[in-house]
Amino acid sequence: xxxxxxxxxxxxxxxxxxxxxxxxxxxxxxxxxxxxxxxxxxxxxxxxxxxxxxxxxxxxxxxxxxxxxxxxxxxxxxxxxxxxxxxxxxxxxxxxxxxxxxxxxxxxxxxxxxxxxxxxxxxxxxxxxxxxxxxxxxxxxxxxxxxxxxxxxxxxxxxxxxxxxxxxxxxxxxxxxxxxxxxxxxxxxxxxxxxxxxxxxxxxxxxxxxxxxxxxxxxxxxxxxxxxxxxxxxxxxxxxxxxxxxxxxxxxxxxxxxxxxxxxxxxxxxxxxxxxxxxxxxxxxxxxxxxxxxxxxxxxxxxxxxxxxxxxxxx
Numbered sequence: 515x516x517x518x519x520x521x522x523x524x525x526x527x528x529x530x531x532x533x534x535x536x537x538x539x540x541x542x543x544x545x546x547x548x549x550x551x552x553x554x555x556x557x558x559x560x561x562x563x564x565x566x567x568x569x570x571x572x573x574x575x576x577x578x579x580x581x582x583x584x585x586x587x588x589x590x591x592x593x594x595x596x597x598x599x600x601x602x603x604x605x606x607x608x609x610x611x612x613x614x615x616x617x618x619x620x621x622x623x624x625x626x627x628x629x630x631x632x633x634x635x636x637x638x639x640x641x642x643x644x645x646x647x648x649x650x651x652x653x654x655x656x657x658x659x660x661x662x663x664x665x666x667x668x669x670x671x672x673x674x675x676x677x678x679x680x681x682x683x684x685x686x687x688x689x690x691x692x693x694x695x696x697x698x699x700x701x702x703x704x705x706x707x708x709x710x711x712x713x714x715x716x717x718x719x720x721x722x723x724x725x726x727x728x729x730x731x732x733x734x735x736x737x738x739x740x741x742x743x744x745x746x747x748x749x750x751x752x753x754x755x756x757x758x759x760x761x762x763x764x765x766x767x768x769x770x771x772x773x774x775x776x777x778x779x780x781x782x783x784x785x786x787x788x789x790x791x792x793x794x795x796x797x798x799x800x801x802x803x804x805x806x807x808x809x810x811x812x813x814x815x816x817x818x819x820x821x822x823x824x825x826x827x828x829x
Contacts, residue, residue, distance in 0.1 A: 533674030623666025644768030713782030734758030742824025
């Protein structure tokens with residue numbers, strides 16, 4: 515039963531990336547090394563406590579203390595330290611520190627969501643999304659990590675370790691996914707009321723599928739003549755949110771281009787369904803306390819549902 519918690523979309527014990535695998539390997543070695551020291555100490559204790567016909571001589575006691583209490587722990591701990599130092603370049607690759615920032619995916623933590631900007635690449639222009647990160651399997655991706663307000667922490671447990679996001683500073687990290695799948699990434703630094711409701715989905719795709727997705731994202735969404743589209747513009751939603759090729763870029767809130775592809779609503783808070791989107795539009799505070807989006811409970815339910823249906827259909 516305890517082993518049932520060792521897998522899943524947010525478990526560091528089920529690595530799907532090179533860095534996470536190195537951290538997991540380090541954990542196993544450290545546990546085994548610690549267990550070896552513990553069993554040795556317990557063995558010495560039992561050996562010393564057993565009934566003896568004669569007392570220990572001073573020479574025997576000194577040898578036991580020197581070998582069992584000094585030499586053995588020092589050798590084991592030094593070996594563990596050397597192994598950890600040797601593994602560090604894999605856990606935090608140095609090349610990422612020298613990569614040009616303009617070629618990185620920029621991730622900005624905001625209360626309480628994630629702004630994600632993809633750089634221009636493979637003939638496609640730069641574009642922005644929110645609360646969902648897509649990566650190609652088998653390729654290393656570098657990140658420029660920033661914060662718009664308070665300290666946040668970027669952490670995808672199945673892919674690699676944590677990196678803080680600090681306002682006014684750009685921290686650099688990189689990851690190399692080795693398995694495709696959908697994973698969860700929580701904010702790992704307390705950042706306010708809805709800290710526990712701030713997460714993003716990570717979708718690792720085959721390289722060809724990833725390039726196809728990038729091209730589709732760069733082209734944006736086409737007008738659909740949907741009633742919700744008209745209401746989206748009429749009620750001023752585009753003042754904070756953007757939909758590529760249809761409205762100006764997002765300024766205050768998340769970009770909603772291809773919103774219907776996303777796994778969740780409210781940065782990992784609710785499943786992406788028409789009912790949940792309408793609930794969030796109606797009163798975001800009841801879903802996500804501290805959210806900066808205003809309530810729209812003055813609108814008729816039919817209009818809120820129409821806007822939600824339109825957004826979920828943006829694919």
